Amino acid sequence: MGLDDRKLDVLRAIVEDYVATQEPVGSKALVERHQLGVSPATVRNDMAVLEEEGYIRQPHTSAGRVPTDRGYRLFVDRLSRVKPLTPAERRAIERFMIGAVDLDDVVHRTVRLLAQLTRQVAVVQYPSLARSSVRHLELVPISTTRLMLVMIADTGRVEQRLVELPTPITADDVTDLRRLVNERLGGRRLADTPPLVQALVDEVTPGLCPAMTTLATVLLETLVERHEERIALAGTANLTRGGLLDFQGSLRPILEALEEEVILLKLIGEVEPNTLQVRIGDENEIDNLRATSVVSTGYGPGTTIVGGLGVLGPTRMDYPGTIATVRAVARYVGDVLAQN
Amino acid sequence: MGLDDRKLDVLRAIVEDYVATQEPVGSKALVERHQLGVSPATVRNDMAVLEEEGYIRQPHTSAGRVPTDRGYRLFVDRLSRVKPLTPAERRAIERFMIGAVDLDDVVHRTVRLLAQLTRQVAVVQYPSLARSSVRHLELVPISTTRLMLVMIADTGRVEQRLVELPTPITADDVTDLRRLVNERLGGRRLADTPPLVQALVDEVTPGLCPAMTTLATVLLETLVERHEERIALAGTANLTRGGLLDFQGSLRPILEALEEEVILLKLIGEVEPNTLQVRIGDENEIDNLRATSVVSTGYGPGTTIVGGLGVLGPTRMDYPGTIATVRAVARYVGDVLAQN
DNA sequence: CCTGGCACTCGACTGTAGCGAGTGCCAGTC
């Protein structure tokens, strides 16, 4: 397909104008607002080609052009120029993180910051347990047949769970158990623990066996299998910007999708190192989100990745700006985590 | 003001029909659908009086009547008949809680259950720390100058916070500190701890004094003053039911309000024992929520109250049903908590 | 005090007409 430079310029201009005005853009307006150096008629010819190739379309016969998902894709891949953050934005990012006291706090601040800067819906995954190591396991006796199991991961996450023991247990037993599980599991990656946990049961003195078995079950179940992932969300109110013009008036499916943790995880959880993903409209696998775009990336201390974060908005979004912000915030959060 | 029984019947009929159909209700339709035993003309006269008194109003001159906030208020206070839960609802509530493994789980399940049953936005406050007692304080050494402080409350809540020590500390020191804080604070209501924490600093051996001071600061700051309250939210998608007819098309302010924890707390956090609150439209103090009603109550094991829960929806809501559901769910959650 | 009847109001809907932004095409120019 012969898309010469000018046609690409035209596409870029269309995307930029449409994103800015939210209105179909016509040939005349285009030459007025951009230095294309040609007449409207020429632009119209280019537009006809772009439309044939599926990069833009006309909402109605007598309206201007609007980019298609494919058009946005081309724009993102080849046409968008990097948009550096403004000093104000940089300052906002830095100021925002000062005084974060724990992981919860960091995550909450991050998600709000992202929502505010991009003026879109922001999603931040807590550091994934699957990518964490055990820093410490604490057993707190609640009663003789009840323990509170607290796991502290190296990423700062803390998970707890009540353990109902089949037989009573003494304080000394608890100390033994605590030492044992920490010896064997401490420092290990959570993903590697299942076989080790199994082994623990065989290793324990007969008297502690029932307790250890229960404990092992809980460990495996809670920390490895079940809702191991947590997610924070902010900025849903931003969906209503653009007064229902985006999303053809129905926020419903989007809000529904955003309530499902599983879906959110799919959106931002599957990240490759050093990658920033942009999923535009139809490229999203979730039907409810076919009218939205998602910009996501991974974050973590240094070069490792412990979780994902991103934003979701109308396909008509400011891609260069959003991409720059998401990338910057991810990097910054990584730095904050590295300090701990 | 002379509102005889029939006028009240008329008001009730208007509220019920309007809630069901979402359309202004006229005199003719009213006599057809309810056994009022009088003619439309009579009903019209009654309506005129009700309108004068401010209980109903006409959207346009030639339309039917719609209840005002004041009308709903009267309806809720004096006219609504108790609507018992359906067996299906009872079953849903019970089935929902089976297998809840910890407090987080209980809260999440509850909020989703509420949203599902009432088809509205549901809000559940975690058991308030202010109303909790300290069950156990755990100090986990992360490095020689870092401790993880974990507080376990009797309500099941677990809060953690990283403590950055000014001077290194030995494992034995940690043991001493742990014993000391638990001795003095264990079993105490969190609200009563501040003076005790202060006293702790003076009581410690000189070598531990700097560490204890820092620890005390963190304790006071995190556990008593700062974001001590947590909140879970679900069902925002339900705001879009009724296709933008409620809320005159602008979800914006509502979504914005729902993102503010402080606001949510105001909505459901201030509860008297054994009370169920209904705030209708204008009765809400928050401007953004003037078009909504909130039904909330407290919950807790036995007769004590540890937190609030409730739902938020359009003023045009099924009050009897919502009230019954909120009450039932609150009671049920209390029972679940009592078991722990 | 209730009722049937009647005139009236006014929003919702329909159909028509004019406007204008935007297009596609074509003949002419560099």
Place this chain on the structure above:
DNA sequence: GACTGGCACTCGCTACAGTCGAGTGCCAGG
């Protein structure tokens, strides 16, 4: 061969007039 100006055409949007009907208020009579 690529670009341009001109022109006819399309079609959504707005305004306006007309009709319909649900619903009302009022009044006279039972």
